[in-house]
Amino acid sequence: MSRSYETVLQSLLERDPRLLVLTAENRAAIRRLPERLGSRFIDTGIAEQTLIGMSAGLALRGRIPVAHALAAFLTMRPFEFIRTDVGIAELPVKLVGGVAGVLSEANGPTHQAIEDVALMRGIPHMRVFCPADLEDLLLGLEAILPAPWPCYIRYIDRPAVIRHAPDFVIGKSEVVSQGTDVGILVYGALFREAFEATQLLMQAGLSVRLVNLRMLKPLDEMTVLETALTTRLVATVEDHFTTGGLFTILAELLLRHGLTARVLPIGFPGRWFTPALLPDVLRVEGLTSPEIARRITATLDALPSH
């Protein structure tokens, strides 16, 4: 049996009797689990408030519910249930949001979860895990699912373009390449584009530090600060509003330490993206690897020489 989200989740459930799987009728990633899990699988139907409330109740009894829905409906429709029932009580509910960011493709703005990170990280005690691809997701699951705190997981099934560092540590990022001209901070689905942009920039003779953040909360503050302090330009690359996501997180971190940096925020500046198939979304929104590389080069070129 090949390693998939479903098989890894199932094997974790077999080892940990506290784990249960819930969904608000979104079964895309867990299609075989209902028959395999029996009563440890609960489908609430299209009822996200009930999904979260039930998860809180199950967690009060010592269970660790892993609740699934599309990211837009998981994080927004029942936001107050997450904040009030899961957040205030610090219950170890795991929230798995599908088709977040650009992965909603042609669904349109109703389905675009590009404020999910801002919302989830704003809840005290909530952790936020945004893996770069399927392999990264599976590496993180083992550490995150049994943990005694709530966590939002931005589900992703894009295949990996690199072999990830296998040692997944909560709150630690993955430094993919070292460099001093530009530091690229990235999470989630745009990792592939950021990685390919890094290769293009390197081919053009630039030295690039690429960081796959993995978790946005807790943040690997040391690595992020180091990136800001050792490079001429930091690019934050995210399929999220530039408000409340990585750009904001970086700004908060720098200000808290009395620091500043040249930052190029790449993301969605206060508008929803054009609905289309993924390659077209990336092209139209300027998120392909050549375009990311071009924007970084242009910004570097415009910097005053030192």
Added chain:
Amino acid sequence: MPLLSLEELPGFAHRVRGHVVRMATGGGCFLGASLSCADLVAHLYGRVLRVDPARPTDPARDYLLLSKGHDVPALYATLAELGFFAASRLRRHLSPDDALYWHPNRRIPGVEFHSGSLGHLLSVGMGIAYDIRLAGGDSRVVVLLGDGELNEGSIWEGLLVANALHLGNLLLLIDRNGFQANMPTESLIPLEPLEAKLLAFGCHTRRVDGHDFGALERLFAGLPRRGSEPVAVIADTVRGKGLPSIEARAERWFCNFSALEVEELLQELEGAAPARLTSEALVVR
């Protein structure tokens, strides 16, 4: 073994009301709702719920979830009277040094979960009920809901799911005092025919006088601890019950009385003439 005999209940509920009235000063409390559900809470803890004040987190206990939450003075008073915590602690109502504030929270022994945002604890209770069944237990989960709270869509969504999951160890108890914050429920968002609605949502539905301990006793005796479907009990109650000067007066929802008014209300509770209430009625919503 029930914690109280049926004969003890009227006196017990009377003491609970006294505590509630004493909490309606120095910042005040939601007096009307606390008095409408006082008999229900007293009856549940005294006669129905399998709970032990010495072991409030026993996994085999029954659960009461106070969903509307602002009626928590009745719960504080009941838990204190039964020895979940010292009754002297009630004097620290609203003190920053304690946790007896306007809505329930788990720092109070016997309080299962925090509430106050309406429409939450049905689904939380469903999660608890589901896990009890999964673990093979026979505990029961009672969710005490306000009637105004039934405006929330999450209640009806939850009922659809509770029915689908056959949560027969779940009991909704609706404190049907007829009022929401500003007005009678029927003049804002009509709920009736409420029994028909609950029946249509798949609940085994009963209606009872929420101040008649004998009727409550008969009703609960006739309900299985675990049936095949969720149970809904509509308890017709009177807001402010026990205090004619408060009963059925929409503007007396949240009350913060002077010490003198509280004294007169306590005498009114003992059968004296209605208190002369001169402090301004408060509008909090």
